[in-house]
Amino acid sequence: MASSPTGGSPRQSPIEFEQSLAGPAAYLIHSRVQMRYLDWVSSFLGHKNPRTHKVSKDDLIWLFDNTAFRNQSGAWEAEFVAAFFRKGSGKDLSDAVADLAEKIGVGKGDKAEDTIAERLRPFADVIEPAMTVDVRIGQAGELCLGPSGPSGISSDMHKLPGSGYVDGKAVHPMAILRKNDHRQVKMTTHIAEPDGWAVVSDIDDTIKITMTADGLGIIKSTFADDPKPVPGMPDLYKLIDSALSPTWFYLSASPYNLYPFLHDFRDKYYPSGTIILRDLSWMNIGGLISSLTVNTQEYKEARLEKIHGWLPKRKCLMIGDSTQKDPEAYATL
Incomplete structure (x- = not known):
């Protein structure tokens, strides 16, 4: 296994990391039962x-x-x-926060614990x-x-x-x-209007560093780290926005609970546009990993068809990476 970018421990694939989960963070139950x-x-x-x-x-x-x-x-x-x-x-998130902080190497009392609690709240x-x-x-x-x-x-x-x-x-x-x-x-x-340009952009590992190939990296970049843009992409998108004046769509396989987090990130680094997320929630940490890695091509194909139905005459520039089969999804349109 390769070393994880989040620390010295070996990198685990999302599936391997999901299987290794245990403790309060792994079983953070969404409170829909209430x-x-x-x-x-x-x-x-x-x-x-x-x-x-x-x-x-x-x-x-x-x-x-x-x-x-x-x-x-x-x-x-x-x-x-x-x-x-x-x-x-x-529910009280203190046990889940402490457990998740330990898993990703955050010290007790670290400022990152407050960040973890803030980002877990929409799921609880x-x-x-x-x-x-x-x-x-x-x-x-x-x-x-x-x-x-x-x-x-x-x-x-x-x-x-x-x-x-x-x-x-x-x-x-x-x-x-x-x-x-x-x-x-x-x-x-x-x-x-019907004519002009549209840009459809992936988010994870296209414009935001998420490390979707590394299960621990997904969790750390989502819940603890300050979100970081992929180097060079803010300048590229600024250039595209100036040259084409397009309508922007940001298409992610993330669950909708991350909308405020991703909305703030987009506002800070990229042109304003519509963020499209999966309209489902998850009941544990493994669910987030699955959302970002399972059936993402089919999900994105369906959303691309919807966007095309709204603006069928617009020329479309599609930007993505290979971690969620973006090229395969884009090729179907």
Whole structure:
């Protein structure tokens, strides 16, 4: 075995590392068992669900950036995705944090322990099915997103209200919350006319160092390290953005729980665009490894077909690496 880039221990493949896991971090159970049972059952009914709830101050909501396109009738349309959790509902993470810190060689009391706890939290909070939220798009109008499904995710196609949307620009839908809730929860909707360029970029080991060939490297780069860009890629993407003025899509096999982490990374180093993640969660550390390494080609092929369906006339530049079979997935489009 080769030496691991995360330390002196031998490098383990993702499968070998997953098989070697033991302890609290390995069995960090996602708290979906604490969700309201009737809400979970009714969430399978989708938009026919009679048991839905509006977001309250006790809920945590994420609104995912998206891209608006012209549909067949010429109206602006976009897929709106939201994730719902019960705020502060997760289990005590202290044992899992300590166990994970030991596995990746972080000393007790190290600042990295705080980072681990922060990044584990979205996997521990209770997901909330059957939730809805209204969003306002400036003065144009309002939309109702949801209800969320069994995984706490809602995904809806909506026509944008109003008019005056301009190619290459963006609008910022904002959640309409209750009077006693002063949070500002918003997203970015990128406007894309049918013609022009689009860039579809992988994230892991294409623009962000993730070490997907090394199980320990995946965990360390995801939960403990400051995220690092692949050398030269921020400058390359800045050049592409200036030359082509494309619509950007970042396609990753990571689970949606990593959205805030990846969103902040993208904002720091790369052009703004839509981040597309797997709409599933995981119940242990091995699940994260599987998400990044199992059936990634099939997942990416399906998402590429969706992007192509939105913008079939756009010329497309696809950028990836071989660790998740990006060339094979891209070749099918």
